[in-house]
Amino acid sequence: MSGSVYGNIFKIATWGESHGKGLGVVIDGCPAGIPLKEKDIQKDMDRRRPGSTRFGTKRQEGDEIEILSGVFEGKTTGTPISLVLYNQDQRSRDYSDIQNIYRPGHADMGFDSKYGFRDYRGGGRSSGRETAARVAAGAVAKKLLSELGVKVNAYTLSIGDVKAEKISLEECKNNPLYMPDSAAAERASRLLEKVMEDGDSMGGIIECRIKGMPIGIGEPVFDKLDASVAKAIMSIGAVKGIEFGDGFGAALSRGSVNNDGFYMKGSKIKKHTNHSGGVLGGFSDGADIVFRAAFKPTPSISKIQKTITNTGESTEVVIMGRHDPIVVPRAVVVVEAMAAVTLADLLLMNMSARIDNIKKFYS
Amino acid sequence: MSGSVYGNIFKIATWGESHGKGLGVVIDGCPAGIPLKEKDIQKDMDRRRPGSTRFGTKRQEGDEIEILSGVFEGKTTGTPISLVLYNQDQRSRDYSDIQNIYRPGHADMGFDSKYGFRDYRGGGRSSGRETAARVAAGAVAKKLLSELGVKVNAYTLSIGDVKAEKISLEECKNNPLYMPDSAAAERASRLLEKVMEDGDSMGGIIECRIKGMPIGIGEPVFDKLDASVAKAIMSIGAVKGIEFGDGFGAALSRGSVNNDGFYMKGSKIKKHTNHSGGVLGGFSDGADIVFRAAFKPTPSISKIQKTITNTGESTEVVIMGRHDPIVVPRAVVVVEAMAAVTLADLLLMNMSARIDNIKKFYS
Amino acid sequence: MSGSVYGNIFKIATWGESHGKGLGVVIDGCPAGIPLKEKDIQKDMDRRRPGSTRFGTKRQEGDEIEILSGVFEGKTTGTPISLVLYNQDQRSRDYSDIQNIYRPGHADMGFDSKYGFRDYRGGGRSSGRETAARVAAGAVAKKLLSELGVKVNAYTLSIGDVKAEKISLEECKNNPLYMPDSAAAERASRLLEKVMEDGDSMGGIIECRIKGMPIGIGEPVFDKLDASVAKAIMSIGAVKGIEFGDGFGAALSRGSVNNDGFYMKGSKIKKHTNHSGGVLGGFSDGADIVFRAAFKPTPSISKIQKTITNTGESTEVVIMGRHDPIVVPRAVVVVEAMAAVTLADLLLMNMSARIDNIKKFYS
């Protein structure tokens, strides 16, 4: 069944495989009148692009995004925006020797079981490369959000047991790990060097912070803000967990500590603390929305692993290819993208909540 | 916008407020021919029912479920199943004094901001009582799953810092906390007694384990099994985080450890370990599906809290009502319900994956 | 698969069978703040209610609608509105003798083929009684539309070959056929008396006219206004065709005749003619929206018909029950309801079309 279409009002349909002709996304339901140029999207593509750092795959892709429809005279027209990215450095040869092998930690077996066969070149549709289309969609969603004063920023909170102690968004741009703390970034680099020497890989955590969301966004009881974002983020390949605000820490806490007291600051409602992570009862509560996503270590490693073939024979596999020892740094912009797409949708969904506003709109 | 309808093929629409006439759910898309009686549903309703333990609200509700449609001669007909539950012990008076107050940790402010006013009686639609309709839907989904050999079981993994050390599903029924470890249950009871004396509340963690799922269930790239379940579970009132398998622990791990090696056991594909929690690349991988959800402490506490009124005045609030000091034990069956509804939907969604199966179906 | 849920933002889920406990609808996504009382809905229920005229079924039902949720202090709250209608005069006996017979013109065979068995009492879910839930939903949609100045009126245009020559909405209330022309109504009555004597039934056409729709409503390219309304209307049991404006007549016309020229009347855009029926390119064009739906004759007749049983034996059937010789008069309010539900949804969908309006909304 259709699983590559996401969203209600702001809807995206992504397509493309790692080693096919290209990847892309159709964005349907983007409001008309938003200024949009290819470079608005390209700058996010470049953050995800392979080949940029020594901690990422060596695959070289220009990842040049092209707008094929939905923009006229520099503005969105309200009709579907089609974005495409052609693959260049495909080197399918790398994968021919593992076409019959189920790589541990990968979706190979799932694809074969479900569909009867699979595009084995580089993971096909289950490749991390699939996220390029998400990033393109996210860049458009961010343009929409920026018109409404909403900002989405993610960063690498931790790599293995190395955790950022301070959060400086500025600092993220200075290190290839997108860590907001230069000292931690240095320690994490050393850790990753060691991991790479071992032919191994490492997990990590991305934190995302959204500023400027109006109060009351989210649709109870199933399309709550946090529930919707959770699905979006968990749908990213290597994510194994998500938490908002105090998250799993809240399970250890008491109500008298965990509750955030309200107060007024001028005409604005504020909270003394933000244990909730900006979401109460599924609605944005006016505070920063804060969530964290746990990424497992890249399953592609060059250590010997025991596994089976698609005909059930025991075998060993050493994955050579060109793989990231850690997906986290390149996934930062993917997390932003999926959050942005979801929030854009929820902001539009909220517009029909009250008849007084609807009457004003149509008068 | 519509936020109380959930699912694709197996679709549910819930309705009802804490202190309105009742609650219910319409289940549309349930296959025909499943044996269904009210008592199949009632036994799950009873697990969630208020008034059953000293750690739950004192509100007394029979919570008798009634099937209004979609069942004929003891079997589902394939048409919508309407289930209703009438409220009895409503005592609206308890709430009249807080109708203008924004209770910390509650959705009061969100509802007022979004809709312009709210049903202030007992939390209205944001009450935990809303989950009764989810449980009813879940009981029907479980009947469907049981026809396919799939079993969903959740239990209280931890309350505050008291964690179950062993997992015995049988033991869950012996203690009011639904903990699978009697010694832990006893320690947790003592902890809760103390918390209640303080007029405070406590958080905890629920773990859920699903057995018998066929391989390959889940629809990439957005409707992955884990992403779909994550949304379902995060949409439950007090949940602040969810993780699958090693979850946040995977962020500290290495690929060589985290990858689960495959092997054959007879004609079945098995894994040596289950770090993945039964989900690889968004598909079920044949191992048990295991996830944990973190619940915050109940926000309703009888300690004095500082807050504001809906007109922005500073005030203090002491919440008297009849509240659970911890939501976890009664939420166990809600977690099962939302997992069951989601898995039922994904199992049906999977049926159109391959043309060979479709041809067989129609021949 | 779920087929009883309809709409995007303003979404309805109907349930219930002819001879089950009752029928109802859950309306999710209705904006908050709309004044709503049971009598607002009841007046439309009464227009559809059986037992009111000699040209309708003799079944007696109070059809008293009850609001179970979503309304507080006389206004919609933005949460799901559950409406229920309990069956009273069920007389299942009438149907026991045809439980194994496939009535010509009915869905009996379809239900058995699809679901393996069926609720044979009075057509079960395929009974015309199912439309009671649609009427209830439509009454709420009309309340929403009336807040925006949109009016939906349908009437019986023709019964067999007797066609209304003039359109007076006032006159509709004066005759049991809801015809807008008293002379035609009289002729049609005589025709129907004759048809009833013959134990036969008759078809007819309903016309619907919507006034006050803003320009630009409808979502290209698939959710066009006319396409959306067409689905809604064609989903009503006995409808076999729908046309907008000149409809099938346009197929005989030339562009120079069929095109409606624009002109200005003050600051309003007007058209000299309305061959389009108020829809151009899928958008409302500011003129009255006009469509017609063709209803087949009621399939339940008391004449002898040849048919088969569910085991493939040849047989004859005479349908006694209590059936309408024509469905058209009672279907008038059903047509209004489905149009209203669809237009309400499209009006809400339109709100996110332009970023300038969205910015104004959120500023």
Place this chain on the structure above:
Amino acid sequence: MSGSVYGNIFKIATWGESHGKGLGVVIDGCPAGIPLKEKDIQKDMDRRRPGSTRFGTKRQEGDEIEILSGVFEGKTTGTPISLVLYNQDQRSRDYSDIQNIYRPGHADMGFDSKYGFRDYRGGGRSSGRETAARVAAGAVAKKLLSELGVKVNAYTLSIGDVKAEKISLEECKNNPLYMPDSAAAERASRLLEKVMEDGDSMGGIIECRIKGMPIGIGEPVFDKLDASVAKAIMSIGAVKGIEFGDGFGAALSRGSVNNDGFYMKGSKIKKHTNHSGGVLGGFSDGADIVFRAAFKPTPSISKIQKTITNTGESTEVVIMGRHDPIVVPRAVVVVEAMAAVTLADLLLMNMSARIDNIKKFYS
């Protein structure tokens, strides 16, 4: 709001404008294992392609379809299929003089009202050229249907008052009007020559006949087969009406005539007549599905028309461009496409109707 995504399980997202870079469609939810080559699609593209007959636009487009994803080693993989078609002969100049004029019978005014501005080049998204993407999607849907023995064939039933008297699918290929009757085709050609001399255009009717549908397809009560097809067909630009079986004729008929009696032919259920057009109660009934769609005359004519500019000035317009004097012949394949996409979806939706079949599927 998103209006260019259509379908439930077999879902399509179309994009592209008349004079943009190209057009295309993403098909999500197509089952894996269907043989698919570009030429399978191209042959339908060629039937719709401009420039092929003297009764169509003179615009020259190769309309070469390219498969960008979702097919591996000649078979669909179950992942999204992206199809693209680049525009070549765009000649935007033709349109610059009418960028501020509201052409009668066109969607210009609707686009401006809804979105604040429009892509005025050749109708932008409201151009008939948009249907190229539908045809591409339809060709894939037909491949799926052919695997299940279902055949979809449409033809020109009438042009103006010239109607085909006999139906020979073979004959359709012999005349540029796709009429199934050579004598009628000749008369219609003469009529169109006259219309073109007048600088005018003509309407017509397309009939579609589907063979081989299993019984019981369609999802009551809103996603009935006929309701779903009606939406799909009415969403095609110039369609003003649709009817199934006897259609509007049924409104003049009696039950004793209109009901189709059942009988057995071997082990198959058959009907003596097919007044229903193959749909009873929203389910396929085993007979051929037959429907007709009424197309209005092309609104672009070279006769002088009175209209207004987008600033409300009165003006006259003569539309030069390269337009079809009649859309019907080229729309035949579009009707087939939208029917095929809808039926493919409904066939997949039907698979979850019965638990016995589901159990067999998963055993």
